[in-house]
Amino acid sequence: MTTYTVYRTVCGVHYMTPGTNNHELFENLRLELRRGSLVLAVLAALRKEHYGYTLRKTLSEQGMAIDEGTLYPLLRRLESHGLLVSEWREEDKRNKRFYKLSADGKEMLKQLLTEWQGINSSLNGML
């Protein structure tokens, strides 16, 4: 994408939503950007075993706050694709569902990291 195209895109978005507050627009675009990184963040965090709440806490502490209404459906989706494995275990007298990467999940994480690093260096080149 050339600088001109990026500029036109940003201006076009601004024109298309004439009444939109810039802060609101920033929040929407920021959410889109973060949403795209969520899967990678979750897979990376699950290199170590977690149950739902500790996973949420870990992501939040790393600056990737995510609400449970997004996280748990995502975990189920990833598990249905065979990227995660889970089991119910008792801890502190309560039953908790622990997640960790499957073999396929580890492979997928490696590929996604490579892709991420590629995007990162492209962007760094542009910016």
Added chain:
Amino acid sequence: MDLVDRYVRAVSKGLPEEQREDITRELSEDIRSEMEDRQREMGRELTEAEQEAVLKQRGNPLLLAARYRQDQRSVAFGGQIIGPVLFPFYIKVLSFNLGLTFLVVAIIFTALAVSGQKVGFNYIVSTCLLQLFIQLSVVTLIFALVERHLTKHPDRWHVKGMGGKFRLDLNIERDIQLRIGSNRREVSRFESLSIIVACAVAIGWMTAVQNFPILILGPAAAFLKLAPIWYQIYFPIAALTALEIVRAIINLVRPDWVRFRSYYGVFVQAAGLVIVYFLIKAGHWVEAANSGASGAVNFARTVEIINQVFLYALVGTAVFSGVMILIRVMRLVRQPHGHNGPAGVGARAKEGN
């Protein structure tokens, strides 16, 4: 049942059945872990208000449940009328209504066929299509209104559990203390509005039936008519329905008058039982439309069968109403006095309104 259980139960109603137990266990565990964390930070147990705040942060149970569903079907006509959140409930209600309607139509046509009447294929198709259209329109309209309400006010949600109802009134504008308890302490405004609309529609329909018995008899209106007893009890039924509208309006203004609604419910049910008694006493509920000798002979068997069905339905209704009155009276007797109603002024004063 504690607050977390009630909230999770409300979420579970919208979850896909095959994953329901799994998701509710995990969600319950997540909420409890968060509450424990906060307790550790504060060094004490969370108050009820603090627990409610944790649940409120989780959001509307319906919206939360929708995020677990793969099925994102909706009803749209130009714009979206019924979204993915309400769509599963819409389908359930529509299926139930249509199933019941077609069952009734099937019973009527079977009765006609058994009594030797010729029932044309066109008649059957046109009746089914008419009923389909009516049910589809009414149910879709109601759900479209609920969808609109949900879209405009996603934070105004009520968590109701089964058996032991819990209410979490998050009317942010009023910002009153949140009411929780094993018994309902407030009549939902949405419920009151729904009753007003439903009763108004019912009165309109009952009035229309007086002049257009086809609305209740269907194709059988060509050779059957309603017995005089229906015209005699029209005003008592319409008056009771109008009083129910008045009651709902009162509860709209005073949602904390729960006991008033309970007393009123007993009165209405008792009055309804009296009406059913007079209906049963009438002895017959449909007649041959053609009052001439030939009409009476041709349709005698049909009239007999349909009147038999009416008798069973009315007796069943009387028994059911009697049982419901007893249950309501027992509940009222067991409920502590001064607990929501015109006498509950003290409770209202605590709101600081």
